[in-house]
Amino acid sequence: MNQRHVFGQVFTLETAIASFVFVTILVLLLVAVVRRRARPGTEPSQRTERPRLESYYLGALGAIAVFLVVFTALANQRQQQSDHHLPTTHVDVTAFQWCWSFGYPDSPGGRTAVSGTCRHGDLPTLVVPTGRNIKVRLTSKDVIHSMWIPALRYKMDVFPNHHNSFTLAFDREGRWRGRCAEFCGLRHRTMDFWIKAVSPDEFRKWVQSHAAGATGAAA
Structure with missing residues (x-):
């Protein structure tokens, strides 16, 4: 990291x-x-400058x-900077009032997506594989937000009608909480998410299952 x-x-x-x-x-x-400090009989210096x-x-x-x-x-x-020897996984992150949507354009048909309401514990989870470059592309549907992952000491602003991007790499599995770090309205304080790093095999199975579910829903 x-x-x-x-x-x-x-x-x-x-x-x-x-x-x-x-x-x-x-x-x-x-x-x-x-x-x-001043002493009896000591005259103050008349010098006003020391160039x-x-x-x-x-x-x-x-x-x-x-x-x-x-x-x-x-x-x-x-x-x-990213490690050019590692494969790259692309993730599209869309912020909106007041939650997040995570898309995986590399998945079959580009159908895999995760979202939530950020209310009553319904927080979306950004699932990523370890040992790869995670290319994250950010945009907003409405106002300025900010994607902040405190455990990684990293934050980037999210703008409407604009794309920012950065690259992450995880060397171990784990789960960390992310937040919106830019005041964006009434429920800004609830706009959290999870980022979860799993093994490449587990990530592949997760993408396949979610892509199949998305295909079934579309049908």
């Missing part, structure tokens, strides 16, 4: 830098308060900002 690994690297580094900056400023502030010191400070902040922007951009790029 590459997204989670990349997020952990970025979060750890940015937290370390933020902590270092905070501690440095706190120490300098304490030094200024304790060592430079050289300020330029060093500005340069350091600029260098840190540039480094963080570049590092984060490269990390986002790594999140989107």
Whole structure:
């Protein structure tokens, strides 16, 4: 699960830098308060500017900002990378007020689809195989939503009349809860779903059974 690994690297580094900056400023502030406090007979400094010191400070902040922007951009790029040696499974995700619909265009006839109402525990499950690239294509029927999988540390916005896409890969079986992370109306808080990773054999059987059910319903 590459997204989670990349997020952990970025979060750890940015937290370390933020902590270092905070501690440095706190120490300098304490030094200024304790060592430079007014004493009897001490005249306050008449100097209002320190251009050289300020330029060093500005340069350091600029260098840190540039480094963080570049590092984060490269990390986002790594999140989107897929293993070209793995087969790819395509999934179409459609968000609507207030639930989700998952389609499998690679299934027989492209008929396999899963949806729900997101009410009273009726949450749809996005079933995916392990050991494959999962190419997810997102769109919305109405307003802006956001597909968020907290356990994977990954989120992407979902827009109407537009398609966003990203690639996931699961190295183990499991089930995780997903949510809508963009306020989208009255029942936004109930707009959850499950994502379930199963073995390729189990996924194939699941797709065949759902495709057969869809064919029977159509008939």
